[in-house]
C-alpha cells in the first residue's frame with residue numbers, strides 16, 4: 001500500500017482510476033469544478049496556484065503523484081492548466097521526492113511518421129498538442145518521472161467525452177463527421193488505470209507509450225462505440241477526411257515497450273467490446 005495523490009480525480013480517466021487505487025492504496029484525489037463522489041479523500045485544487053499545489057503535496061506527503069488533470073477546452077486557460085500545472089506538480093514532487101506519473105497524449109506527434117516510439121521527437125500541430133508537449137518538457141525536470149503517452153480513452157460504463165458529444169449531436173439532429181484518415185489506438189480506461197497503478201510501483205523512468213493493441217480510424221472506432229451504446233439515430237452522421245495541416249492523421253503508438261514491461265494487458269477495442277458483460 002502506497003500513499004497516492006491523484007490530480008484530476010474528477011476527470012474521465014480519474015473516475016476509473018480513483019476507485020481502483022482506493023482498493024489497494026491510501027489515496028487523496030483532487031478536483032477543480034466538481035467532485036464526482038464527495039468522498040473524504042477529495043480535495044479541491046487549482047493547479048495554476050503553485051502555492052496551493054506545494055501546500056497540498058507537503059501536507060499529504062504522497063509517495064507517488066499521478067498527474068491526470070488537464071484541460072482541452074482551448075485558449076489561455078488550457079495552456080495554463082496544462083503547463084503551469086505540470087511545472088507546479090513537478091516542483092512539488094521534487095521537493096518531497098515523490099515519484100511522478102504524468103499523463104500525456106499521442107497528439108504531441110505530427111501524424112506523419114507512425115507508429116511512434118518513445119524516442120521520437122514531439123512535433124505537435126495544434127494548441128493542445130503544443131501545451132502537452134511543453135508539459136512533458138517541464139515534467140522532465142523531475143528525475144523520478146514517467147510520462148505515459150496514451151491515446152483515446154474510452155469506457156464501458158459511461159461514454160467518453162468524444163462519444164458523448166457525438167451521441168448528443170446525433171440525438172439533436174446536428175451534423176457529425178467521423179474521420180476515416182485519423183488513426184489512433186484507443187485504450188480502455190480500466191486498462192490504462194491499471195497500467196498507471198502498476199507503473200507507480202515499478203522503477204521505470206522516462207516516456208512510455210501505453211495504448212490499446214488495435215490501431216484504427218476514428219470513424220471505425222466511433223461506429224463501434226455507437227453500436228456498443230445502441231445509438232441508431234445516425235441520419236446526420238457522415239464520414240470525412242481531416243485537414244492534415246491542422247490535425248495529426250496517424251498517431252498510432254508503438255506500445256511494444258509497455259507490453260514487455262507491464263503485466264497489465266492492453267487489449268484493442270474489438271477485444272474489449274466483445275468481453276462478456
Ligand SMILES: NC(=O)c1ccc[n+]([C@@H]2O[C@H](COP(=O)([O-])OP(=O)(O)OC[C@H]3O[C@@H](n4cnc5c(N)ncnc54)[C@H](OP(=O)(O)O)[C@@H]3O)[C@@H](O)[C@H]2O)c1
Nearest residue numbers: 008010011012013031032033034046047069070103152153
Ligand atoms: N481523454 C482522452 O481521450 C485522452 C487521450 C490522451 C491523453 N489524455 C490525458 O489523460 C488525462 C486525463 O484526461 P481526461 O480526458 O480524462 O480529462 P478530463 O475528463 O478532460 O478532465 C480534466 C481534469 O482536469 C481538471 N482540471 C481542469 N482545470 C483545472 C485546474 N485549473 N486545476 C486543477 N484541475 C483542473 C478537471 O477537474 P474538474 O472536472 O473537477 O473541473 C478534471 O479532473 C489528461 O492529462 C489528458 O491529457 C486523455
